Amino acid sequence: GDSVTQMEGPVTLSEEAFLTINCTYTATGYPSLFWYVQYPGEGLQLLLKATKADDKGCNKGFEATFRKETTSFHLEKGSVQVSDSAVYFCALTPNQAGTALIFGKGTTLSVSS
């Protein structure tokens, strides 16, 4: 079945460092891809999304490109801040009736000043 694999965490960075969190997927149809973020003690927030191949999702300085050829949707940010410390989830939806979001296991990011 469809699945999402994320890099293991935790990822520890200094403020202003470059961030990459790898995400690859397996899907039989035409999925949409998402990144969600969960700040400590809070719920899930949609960070960005891409609905078809070559789409780039952007939000709050984060970006990710839906690459069908490498089945990837890596999350990047040029300069992280302490306030970016959170758990990041890559997810896909198969876009088929009777299905729901499939999540990766989450990557914890810790940014220090």
Place this chain on the structure above:
Amino acid sequence: DTAVSQTPKYLVTQMGNDKSIKCEQNLGHDTMYWYKQDSKKFLKIMFSYNNKELIINETVPNRFSPKSPDKAHLNLHINSLELGDSAVYFCASSQETGITIYFGEGSWLTVV
């Protein structure tokens, strides 16, 4: 205005009790979901309803029963709570299956 709201946010209860978590969305969406997040932060779908009809029912113990009185509400009732039920439960909604899903803030359930 909160788009997807769930109550209570925190719930501590004893083993064997029966409890409910309520969820409401004011987005006009047709589909609602319950997800469970375990202690390792892993998120897994439990149930999904579309226009009050159950469309996803993953391998979940019978002690968990969702109820959708109308398409804006999806409540989760749990009977005979066990220690392993301790988790964060997220309600969510979307306009259609496969479209962007919006989550509530979560309900932290602790069974003691």
